[in-house]
Amino acid sequence: MARYVFVTWDGGGNRMPTIAIARALLQRGHDVRVLGHDSQAAAYRAAGLRFTAYASAPGFVLDPRPAGMLRLFTDRGLADDTLSQLAAGPADVVVVDCMLFAVLDVLDRMEQRFAVLEHTMHGFLTPGFRALGAMVWPRGLRVGRPRTHAVPIVVASVPGLAAPFPPQPALSASPGAVVYAGAMSRARADAAPTEPTVVVSLSTFRFAGLAETWRRVLDAVDGLDARVVATLGPAMSPREVAAPRGVEVHQWMPHDELLPRASLLVGHGGHGTTLAALAHGVPVLALPLDATSDQPRMGRAVARAGVGVTMSRRAEPTEIRRAIGAALGDRAMRDRARRLGEAVRRLDGPARAASVLELSASASR
Structure with a gap:
């Protein structure tokens, strides 16, 4: 059994990937905890996951304006709460939302094994992170380095929107590996609709x-x-x-x-x-x-x-x-x-993500 801590934020589109992967690991017999905003507690507990709210951000309400999002992503209080969670119970792998720069930075500095969870297409994030790197550098945060040293970067998406996909390499938890896990929603093909x-x-x-x-x-x-x-x-x-x-x-x-x-x-x-x-x-x-x-x-x-x-x-x-x-x-x-x-x-997203995170936990022992 491996120990995982997911560190997330109340962002809407990141909820399903986090829950789907965390549940897949839980169903495989692993110890799984989630750290996030108090506004997320009901959804994660309803999914059967152990949830702890950030002590530093009670009564969280998202400010979707650019300045509000930047404050959230660089909030060192969330990093301190993550360290407190790990002090209370160590983890083999910490799975961190890709936008929580302060958390990624502190884990990278303390050499805690962590994986990055991306909840959009990887190619969209790379140029954006270059621009954000310049914005957060005066705050003493390093956007590029934690992503490079993540083991691995788990992308809750696909390698493109055209089929067939390029052949995917074998699952890898090596530093900087980018693993496309696939869609996190349950999907099936039904017969054509009886009406438009x-x-x-x-x-x-x-x-x-x-x-x-x-x-x-x-x-x-x-x-x-x-x-x-x-x-x-x-x-x-x-x-x-x-x-x-x-x-x-x-x-x-x-x-x-x-x-x-x-x-x-x-x-x-x-x-x-x-x-x-x-x-x-x-x-x-x-x-x-x-x-x-x-x-x-x-x-x-x-x-x-x-x-x-x-x-x-x-x-x-x-x-x-x-x-x-x-x-x-x-x-x-x-x-x-x-x-x-x-x-x-065919990618079977949650199972594929869980498998690569198991590789990451094995490598940490």
Whole structure:
């Protein structure tokens, strides 16, 4: 049995990968603990995981503005809490969210064996980290070095959005190894939908423009000759949306119940939601909400691969409706998404991530 501590933050898109991998290790008989914000406690405990909240960040509420995110990622209090957690109970491997620079830095300095968990496509992060490195250097943090010395870097994503994928090397926990684990959502291929079905799922965070984007999308699907299912998430209340007649509105509904029967996902380009749709073989229309995140890059990647389209969240409802209609009628796009879904499902993300983390723990003994 190996001992793992996952160190995370309340970021929405990083929740599913962390829970999926931690549960996979737990089911293999390992000792697994999670350290995160108190706002995450219910979700992690409901997943059967031992959870401890940061002592230094009670009553956490995410500030999604760039300055707020930078304060979070460089918060030395989270690093101190991590050291306290390890003093109370050592770990063979600490699995750290890729954005927690202060935690990565302190573990690297103390030569504690750790792995980095990335929750978007690896190629999106590399140039961004170079820019962030210059921003955090005056704070005494080293962004590049902890990533280089991680053993390994576990990417909860795929090596591209076109199938077949390039051949993947054998699993490795050597310093700096980058391991694409795959999608973390449960996915399956169902028969073709009995009727055209559009799933609308935007961000779980209330980015600027979220409510207006919901209005535009719902106006676009008004009277559409298709079943339309909208899942609002915690950022929106049903009272805030004027859903047209015939649109099914849910506060929350599991994607693995909706996506197997979907024809198209309309989303914000978030990595988790987008990859979940593609894992089911469902094309995507991305309307990025936050220019500083991976959402615009994810949208462009989807369009380049021909498994969806992207457009401005400020597009008029008539433009969005036209794009939805074109995607529903594009058989070639559906075929490319179906082939990509088959390739994603073959990776078996949580099991692959758990296996490489077991290699990392073995090497630490």
